[in-house]
Amino acid sequence: MPARRFLAPTAVFAAVAMIWWLAGRAGWTNAYLLPAPSAVVAALSDLAVSGILLKHTLISLQRVLLGFALSVALALPLAVLMSASRLARVVLDPLLEFIRQVPPLALIPLLILWLGIGEAQKLGIIVLASFFPVFLGFRGGIAGVDPKLIEVGRVAGLTRREILTRIVLPSALPELVVGLRISLGYSWRALVGAELIASSAGLGYMIIDAENLARTDIVLAGILVIGAIGLLSDLVLRLAVSRAFPWLSADLEATHA
Amino acid sequence: MLELIDASRHYDVAGRAVRALDGVRELFPAGSITTVVGRSGCGKTTLLRLLAGLTEPSSGEVRRAPSHSVGIVFQEARLMPWLDVAANVAFPLKGRLSDVDIAARVDEALTLVGLAEARRALPVQLSGGMAQRVAIARALAQQPDILLLDEPFSALDAFTRRSLQRVLIDIWSARRPTVVLVTHDVEEAVLLSESVVEMEAGRVVGRVTVDLPFPREATDPAVVDHRRSILARLVGGTDPVTQTIHSRRKQ
Numbered sequence: 001m002p003a004r005r006f007l008a009p010t011a012v013f014a015a016v017a018m019i020w021w022l023a024g025r026a027g028w029t030n031a032y033l034l035p036a037p038s039a040v041v042a043a044l045s046d047l048a049v050s051g052i053l054l055k056h057t058l059i060s061l062q063r064v065l066l067g068f069a070l071s072v073a074l075a076l077p078l079a080v081l082m083s084a085s086r087l088a089r090v091v092l093d094p095l096l097e098f099i100r101q102v103p104p105l106a107l108i109p110l111l112i113l114w115l116g117i118g119e120a121q122k123l124g125i126i127v128l129a130s131f132f133p134v135f136l137g138f139r140g141g142i143a144g145v146d147p148k149l150i151e152v153g154r155v156a157g158l159t160r161r162e163i164l165t166r167i168v169l170p171s172a173l174p175e176l177v178v179g180l181r182i183s184l185g186y187s188w189r190a191l192v193g194a195e196l197i198a199s200s201a202g203l204g205y206m207i208i209d210a211e212n213l214a215r216t217d218i219v220l221a222g223i224l225v226i227g228a229i230g231l232l233s234d235l236v237l238r239l240a241v242s243r244a245f246p247w248l249s250a251d252l253e254a255t256h257a
Numbered sequence: 258m259l260e261l262i263d264a265s266r267h268y269d270v271a272g273r274a275v276r277a278l279d280g281v282r283e284l285f286p287a288g289s290i291t292t293v294v295g296r297s298g299c300g301k302t303t304l305l306r307l308l309a310g311l312t313e314p315s316s317g318e319v320r321r322a323p324s325h326s327v328g329i330v331f332q333e334a335r336l337m338p339w340l341d342v343a344a345n346v347a348f349p350l351k352g353r354l355s356d357v358d359i360a361a362r363v364d365e366a367l368t369l370v371g372l373a374e375a376r377r378a379l380p381v382q383l384s385g386g387m388a389q390r391v392a393i394a395r396a397l398a399q400q401p402d403i404l405l406l407d408e409p410f411s412a413l414d415a416f417t418r419r420s421l422q423r424v425l426i427d428i429w430s431a432r433r434p435t436v437v438l439v440t441h442d443v444e445e446a447v448l449l450s451e452s453v454v455e456m457e458a459g460r461v462v463g464r465v466t467v468d469l470p471f472p473r474e475a476t477d478p479a480v481v482d483h484r485r486s487i488l489a490r491l492v493g494g495t496d497p498v499t500q501t502i503h504s505r506r507k508q
Contacts, residue, residue: 148331148333148335149335149337151311151331151335152329152331152335152337152348152349154310154311155309155310155311155327155328155329155349156348156349156399157326157327157349162352166348166351167337170337170339171337171338171339173339245339246379247338247339247379247380247381248339
């Protein structure tokens, strides 16, 4: 991989930090509302040294991974079922479409009433937020399979089941991967939203707690960590995919989810 | 047994019925090699799709022994993009033969089409001609009872085309599958078949037996004669290009 691919984006981040710092130095911004980068870094290292950051990060990560895994576990079989069965489409499509139109955050009050303020409620929000990209991506991929490839299987005498597992599912993989990437991102956002509203731990809680204590440096530190983890998890997912499915690398480069 | 009995296939194009195939009665004897020639749009591909069981006839019947395996080469390579060359060739055999047997068949087929070196390549890395050769290898590796080919060599350069035409004749001579090859190239039809079926506007308009020994040479006077007479019949007086020239001359 050429160094330029890392250098250029890093330079952009550095430039943003530079402008941020200059704005503080020149007195354009209020140091209380927007602390200098150095203050944020100092807050970050305090949080890291004390172990608070690690604690909240691990809790958030655990929630995201669990919720994301639950979404995927629900979405994959349902997408296959609804692609294969007309009855399932007729029965379930309107309901799913209805749920899809409701922003997960709007359901938080209900989820709190139904599931309490514990882990179940947070998982519920993450699943609601991250289910549809995987589900729709996989369904789209299945629907988009090249009928010409299916004919190859038909002439070779493949059964319906073999056509599904050996042609349809592999060819749906690129769109599924895009769905997974979007879904993972949505999981993060929904989680932080849920933690902001009702939680006693996690990065979202850390931010809202810092706001209550008027510690904008910690708020910004939390935001940086959330963004960095999101960026990193997408990178890990992409690396894992291009390892497992080398023929997908070109598609991955072309799509920016 | 491979036979079309008064087979027709109509398509509905924007409310108008298009007769892609119109009452074709044709028997392809077991172990024979036949080519079907005609202009684009004359129904040759539809005929092949009926024989492959990919399209149902609107009326009439397609008879094929259910036990007979079918291998097909389409006009396009139709490779699975997620499988490498060897796995694509192995695709129809997977689960039907042991892995050892499949590997042997794949090796043999890839060697026949001259792609033994490319076995680990992915389809995106292949040129159009190479991909088409993989598709041919995929059909050959099946060692099918019936081998159907739809313009299989038209995407290839002249040298490769000639050598693969020879491979096809060798394989047919050795294993005697029933071969039906569709082409618009009359010379190819004469080189590669015992009989040539001529099609026009969804109908069979002629059947010529080419009684010459294989392998044949394009420069052989007997081949040239056959080619000329088939062309004359197919092009005839209805050729729009010639007609235009004639009418211009009159002016």
